[in-house]
Amino acid sequence: MNSRKAEILVGGFVVLAFAAGLMLALKVVNQNMAGQAETYTLNAKFDNIGGLKVRSAVKVGGVTVGRVDSITLSPKDFTPVVSMSISKEYDKFPETSSVSILTSGLLGEQYVGFQPGFEIEGIENLSDGDFIEDTKSALVLEDLIGQFLFSKGQ
Amino acid sequence: MENLIEIDNLSFSRSGRLIYDDISLRIQKGKTTAIMGPSGIGKTTMLRLMGGQLTPDSGDIRFKGESIPQMRRKRLFEVRRQMSMLFQSGAMFTDMTVYDNIAFPLREHTSLSEDLIKTVVQLKLQAVGLRGAAHLMPAELSGGMARRAALARAIALDPELIMYDEPFAGQDPISMGVLVKLIKALNDALKLTSVVVTHDVTEVLTIADYIYILAEKKVIGSGTPEEIKNSDSPLVQQFLQGLADGPVPFHYPAGDIKQALLGSNS
Amino acid sequence: MNWLAGIGAVTIGKLSSFGRATLMLFGAIIAKPQFIKNVPLTIKQIYAVGVQSLLIIVVSGLFIGMVMALQGYTILVGYGAEGSLGPMVALSLLRELGPVVTALLFAGRAGSALTAEIGLMKATEQLSSLEMMAVDPLRRIIAPRFWAGMISMPMLALIFSAVGILGGHVVGVDWLGVDSGSYWSIMQSTVDWDKDVVNGIIKSAVFAFVIVWIATYKGYDSIPTSEGISKATTETVVYSSLAVLGLDFVLTALMFGIE
Numbered sequence: 001m002n003s004r005k006a007e008i009l010v011g012g013f014v015v016l017a018f019a020a021g022l023m024l025a026l027k028v029v030n031q032n033m034a035g036q037a038e039t040y041t042l043n044a045k046f047d048n049i050g051g052l053k054v055r056s057a058v059k060v061g062g063v064t065v066g067r068v069d070s071i072t073l074s075p076k077d078f079t080p081v082v083s084m085s086i087s088k089e090y091d092k093f094p095e096t097s098s099v100s101i102l103t104s105g106l107l108g109e110q111y112v113g114f115q116p117g118f119e120i121e122g123i124e125n126l127s128d129g130d131f132i133e134d135t136k137s138a139l140v141l142e143d144l145i146g147q148f149l150f151s152k153g154q
Numbered sequence: 155m156e157n158l159i160e161i162d163n164l165s166f167s168r169s170g171r172l173i174y175d176d177i178s179l180r181i182q183k184g185k186t187t188a189i190m191g192p193s194g195i196g197k198t199t200m201l202r203l204m205g206g207q208l209t210p211d212s213g214d215i216r217f218k219g220e221s222i223p224q225m226r227r228k229r230l231f232e233v234r235r236q237m238s239m240l241f242q243s244g245a246m247f248t249d250m251t252v253y254d255n256i257a258f259p260l261r262e263h264t265s266l267s268e269d270l271i272k273t274v275v276q277l278k279l280q281a282v283g284l285r286g287a288a289h290l291m292p293a294e295l296s297g298g299m300a301r302r303a304a305l306a307r308a309i310a311l312d313p314e315l316i317m318y319d320e321p322f323a324g325q326d327p328i329s330m331g332v333l334v335k336l337i338k339a340l341n342d343a344l345k346l347t348s349v350v351v352t353h354d355v356t357e358v359l360t361i362a363d364y365i366y367i368l369a370e371k372k373v374i375g376s377g378t379p380e381e382i383k384n385s386d387s388p389l390v391q392q393f394l395q396g397l398a399d400g401p402v403p404f405h406y407p408a409g410d411i412k413q414a415l416l417g418s419n420s
Numbered sequence: 421m422n423w424l425a426g427i428g429a430v431t432i433g434k435l436s437s438f439g440r441a442t443l444m445l446f447g448a449i450i451a452k453p454q455f456i457k458n459v460p461l462t463i464k465q466i467y468a469v470g471v472q473s474l475l476i477i478v479v480s481g482l483f484i485g486m487v488m489a490l491q492g493y494t495i496l497v498g499y500g501a502e503g504s505l506g507p508m509v510a511l512s513l514l515r516e517l518g519p520v521v522t523a524l525l526f527a528g529r530a531g532s533a534l535t536a537e538i539g540l541m542k543a544t545e546q547l548s549s550l551e552m553m554a555v556d557p558l559r560r561i562i563a564p565r566f567w568a569g570m571i572s573m574p575m576l577a578l579i580f581s582a583v584g585i586l587g588g589h590v591v592g593v594d595w596l597g598v599d600s601g602s603y604w605s606i607m608q609s610t611v612d613w614d615k616d617v618v619n620g621i622i623k624s625a626v627f628a629f630v631i632v633w634i635a636t637y638k639g640y641d642s643i644p645t646s647e648g649i650s651k652a653t654t655e656t657v658v659y660s661s662l663a664v665l666g667l668d669f670v671l672t673a674l675m676f677g678i679e
Contacts, residue, residue: 017575
């Protein structure tokens with residue numbers, strides 16, 4: 001009877017640990033992109049990526065649709081190339097779409113803002129491996145301040 | 155007479171201190187052999203050497219003709235199933251009931267059904283008079299009862315050899331009498347070979363068939379109880395009669411007290 | 421020359437002690453493991469080291485989560501970034517505080533108990549007695565305790581983190597008025613399963629290995645007197661706490677140091 005009690009309590013302990021793990025998995029961890037959904041890759045060249053990092057979010061109108069996969073420097077023209085994995089759910093973006101690097105809040109982290117283009121006859125949808133032509137770089141605070149001072153001086 | 159254990163020219167030292175110097179002993183099969191001696195000469199060590207828990211510096215210990223120090227671990231474990239040891243404290247497993255303690259060696263080493271185990275355990279407990287205490291925890295037993303329970307566990311697998319480590323130490327006269335009777339009865343009924351390590355002279359003289367007296371790293375006397383009683387060795391006599399001073403000195407070796415108290419200049 | 425000999429003696433002593441500890445571990449878990457026979461024993465030990473540590477883990481997790489939320493809020497609110505309270509609490513718990521504080525509590529609660537228990541078994545000749553019954557005490561006594569610790573600790577760390585995050589929610593959201601939605605959603609967008617949760621579990625498994633190894637070895641190797649056991653118990657807590665903190669740095673550097 002003694003070992004039975006221990007077994008029951010150990011069973012409860014294991015269940016509790018599973019519940020904790022489940023809670024972490026469901027409530028705490030981002031599950032949208034963590035490998036479970038199929039993705040395709042899009043690339044974009046920026047002049048300046050600012051504070052963008054690998055795993056930063058890619059958002060369309062605030063909805064996360066993907067993550068930054070890698071950030072490399074193009075060996076030809078020394079501009080940063082950001083490759084993003086986008087969920088297969090959203091695979092109908094037209095080629096006229098544009099991306100820009102935005103900041104959430106004044107001091108928040110940076111993310112890639114994805115602006116879907118207009119669907120016009122003859123324009124294809126973006127597919128795996130495509131480059132997005134229309135990009136806007138990150139706003140660098142120092143540059144902004146520099147411009148501000150410059151325009152004041154005029 | 156066949157010997158169950160033969161010890162030849164055994165020497166053993168621990169942390170640099172020599173404990174046994176070239177000792178030879180014979181334990182006869184089916185007999186009760188007592189190993190006696192003053193406290194602190196490592197009588198328990200002798201049992202551990204026989205059980206293969208310690209390895210001698212030199213010399214040999216043979217169990218049924220097979221050398222224990224040279225045995226591989228696996229073989230040693232097989233041999234140990236034929237022997238068992240009653241520890242001074244009883245060494246009952248404190249986290250199990252008395253019943254489970256005695257069932258423990260059976261569950262470990264046999265594939266008997268729980269029904270059979272129950273029968274065996276009850277028989278063993280009956281033999282030591284503790285059948286009613288099966289459900290108790292070891293902590294609830296008195297010292298004498300714990301030792302009897304441990305004895306029941308020691309005989310659970312019907313060993314050929316039982317080693318008793320100070321079975322009478324710290325027991326009241328009644329439990330002492332019970333234990334003496336039990337050891338004797340077990341020896342006669344089960345044809346066991348017993349080795350009793352002790353310094354309780356009177357008890358041992360009543361149960362032992364053969365006695366070794368150890369002191370000063372050596373065997374200082376051996377023989378049947380009669381021979382020992384009539385021994386003319388002063389050491390043996392001092393031990394038997396419990397004299398405070400004699401060949402075994404009262405004082406631990408030390409310098410002259412006059413010198414120690416008054417300083418070396420006096 | 422005496423000091424040189426002293427250094428030598430200490431080194432040899434430590435090395436031979438480490439060697440004995442390795443031999444013990446090898447004998448207990450690698451040489452001929454008996455998993456099936458050990459399952460009931462291991463369950464009993466999980467009860468002793470895991471279930472019995474649950475209360476202290478849950479209470480400390482709750483309080484640490486609450487304190488984190490309180491401290492974090494006062495700092496973050498200065499930047500208007502109190503929405504980031506969720507990820508701050510979750511990340512510090514999952515990556516660091518969960519594994520480390522659980523390990524320290526585990527060392528104090530279960531490690532010391534293991535050492536004392538095994539040391540007392542040695543002092544009361546139970547280990548010798550097992551050996552004389554042809555039962556290997558390493559496999560019978562050490563192995564189940566070892567596995568129980570290895571299984572319990574990561575589970576305790578998970579529970580600790582989960583409770584801590586809830587505690588943070590209680591203080592941050594219910595008390596200080598951070599928006600519940602942003603508490604969870606910003607947490608979700610920041611915390612990563614592999615990087616944060618799995619690494620935390622790996623950390624606590626490593627800590628468990630070290631603590632249980634130290635605890636069982638110290639008990640098994642203790643001098644079987646009351647003084648020896650008390651010394652061994654103290655050493656278990658001190659050594660395993662230091663080992664946990666030191667290893668935590670190494671593991672953190674390996675896991676998060678280089679992006």
